[in-house]
Amino acid sequence: MKNSLLAFVVLTLGACTTVPPTNVHQPMTVRPEPRPVAQVANGAIFQAGGSRPLFEDRRARFMGDTITVRIKENPSATKNASNNLSRSGSLTAAVNAFTGMPVSGLDGLSMDMSSKTESKGSGQAASRATFTGDLTVTVIDVLPNGNLLVSGEKQIAIGKEQEFIRISGVVNPSFVDFTNTVDSSKIADARIEYKSSGQIAEGQVMGWLARFFLSVMPF
Numbered sequence: 001m002k003n004s005l006l007a008f009v010v011l012t013l014g015a016c017t018t019v020p021p022t023n024v025h026q027p028m029t030v031r032p033e034p035r036p037v038a039q040v041a042n043g044a045i046f047q048a049g050g051s052r053p054l055f056e057d058r059r060a061r062f063m064g065d066t067i068t069v070r071i072k073e074n075p076s077a078t079k080n081a082s083n084n085l086s087r088s089g090s091l092t093a094a095v096n097a098f099t100g101m102p103v104s105g106l107d108g109l110s111m112d113m114s115s116k117t118e119s120k121g122s123g124q125a126a127s128r129a130t131f132t133g134d135l136t137v138t139v140i141d142v143l144p145n146g147n148l149l150v151s152g153e154k155q156i157a158i159g160k161e162q163e164f165i166r167i168s169g170v171v172n173p174s175f176v177d178f179t180n181t182v183d184s185s186k187i188a189d190a191r192i193e194y195k196s197s198g199q200i201a202e203g204q205v206m207g208w209l210a211r212f213f214l215s216v217m218p219f
Contacts, residue, residue: 019164025169060180063141067138069135072132073185079126087116137152148172152166170188
């Protein structure tokens with residue numbers, strides 16, 4: 001019993017320092033492809049093992065190369081909705097005469113009914129966020145058409161808090177400039193995350209016991 005209780009306490013405390021889950025493409029980084037073995041020098045001016053094309057630049061194009069992503073995200077959205085529903089109805093009935101019938105006492109009876117339904121509603125929602133910064137990512141795969149699948153992460157520890165910045169997506173090599181930099185707006189299937197782990201982050205999450213009671217209690 002004591003061992004079970006100790007294991008529960010350890011798992012509970014360990015959960016407070018776990019790395020936040022991520023939705024970015026995995027892995028975060030890869031090792032570069034192995035370099036070809038240099039050929040033995042033959043005394044000539046041209047050496048096949050150390051040659052480099054005359055007009056070749058240093059832009060990323062292979063697995064393991066790095067690209068700096070310039071994050072400039074400023075998404076905003078606004079939504080307005082309204083509705084107006086109105087419905088009305090009326091009914092009028094009258095009894096004029098019952099000649100030769102035992103219910104002649106109902107002569108002159110009249111009935112008048114009316115109903116009206118009206119419903120109005122309106123709603124408004126707005127969202128705005130700003131995220132800027134630079135993050136260097138690694139090419140983790142080269143797609144058959146030449147596009148680069150990149151992924152990267154930056155961890156920043158400040159006291160007891162840890163900040164995680166992650167980004168991944170598909171980059172067209174033609175969008176990469178001569179400094180190996182690309183804007184985040186030019187990354188396809190971009191997944192950008194900014195998460196934290198620590199006491200402050202845990203304090204913003206409702207406890208598991210409270211979530212349990214809220215899930216089973218109907219009020």
